[in-house]
Amino acid sequence: MERRKEGSWVFLALGDENDLEPIFAALDHWRRYHEEDDDEMGRADRQRLQAVRNVRMGEAEDWFEVHAAEWDAIRSLHVSEESVESAIVKLVGDGPLGRVVDIGTGTGRMLELLAPQCESAIGFDRSPSMLRLARVKLEENRTADGEEIKLRQGNFYALPLAAGSADLTILHQALRYAQHPAAVIAESARILSPGGRLLVVDFALHDREELRTRDAHMYLGFSDDRMKQWFEAAGLEADPPVSLDGELTVKLWMGRLPLDQQSRVT
Known part of the structure; x- marks a missing residue:
């Protein structure tokens, strides 16, 4: 056991x-x-x-x-969740995704959305309460290979996974809660296999200071240049970002680990 x-x-x-x-x-x-x-x-x-x-x-x-x-107050400021999810599905593609790791999984929505394309799927979150919610949501969901979706408590600065153990890592509306986002990007890249991808979904730079005080956002969004710098420091090649405009603009940033390289973080 x-x-x-x-x-x-x-x-x-x-x-x-x-x-x-x-x-x-x-x-x-x-x-x-x-x-x-x-x-x-x-x-x-x-x-x-x-x-x-x-x-x-x-x-x-x-x-x-x-x-x-609280959720509605934030969601009212940006495009619908359906639009964001549609953009995510389009960006990752409709083919097999391999081994997927969702970092800061929250209620597990990304795993629920992408599980049918996954060989294996695991979500990490530091909050036991969020993990219990995710277990309720994902109880009946399975991967393409019929595996249960795994949920674990974990710190996004130090994931309990070996290097090269993931084909797609996801930070969906999670990076803004990190004190050191560059370190989170590096750790997310560390577990990628050559050719693997990191998807970051978060807000573009904004000035809604109440999200820092009310919702504990450490960062009020991110710029394309800063994200590209963090990707490159972790050994990733950055794809052109996708923008979903609203009062708060949602950005989708994709980084790829070249086939002939390993992450610069060991």
């Missing part, structure tokens, strides 16, 4: 699947037997599972109700 702590929560997961195949076979046999016979114990287990899911869904709905005004 693998044990992972997030805040006051402890999550247990199965270890190496190759060592557990006999257990899986026995559990499948047990499940089929109890479903066919409508066994009382099986019914009770299914009812308890549904009760747990209902509680989690209720907690997620409560959180969004409390924070809805």
Whole structure:
């Protein structure tokens, strides 16, 4: 068993699947037997599972109700989420995306959107509350290979992944919360395989100071020149940025690690 702590929560997961195949076979046999016979114990287990899911869904709905005004206040200043997501899908392409890592995953929306194109998908966030919300959202989602989407607590300055372990890394509306965005860019590039891509989605430079005081934005957007400098320092080649204009302009910056190189951060 693998044990992972997030805040006051402890999550247990199965270890190496190759060592557990006999257990899986026995559990499948047990499940089929109890479903066919409508066994009382099986019914009770299914009812308890549904009760747990209902509680989690209720907690997620409560959180969004409390924070809805905050989210709406920001969203009203820029183009619709649908427009942003459409631009993201167009930029990454409709082909296989390989191993995708969403850094600062929040509610897991990017993983939900792109999972059907992923070989594997994992999201990191420092907030246990956000991870619990993401688990509710992504419970039924699977990758193109039928894998569950993984969610982990993690720091975007030090991801627990080896160099070259990702084909696409994403910072969706997350970089503005970093005190040292250049370090986050470098760490996101470190885990890319040659030919891999980093997608940053965030605001262009703006002067909405209330977002710093009310919403804890460390940076009031970013310039194209600064983003290009950070990409190049991390060994990435910058594509032309995409702009989605509004009272707050949303920018999509894509950086690529050349096929014949490794990230400059080791």
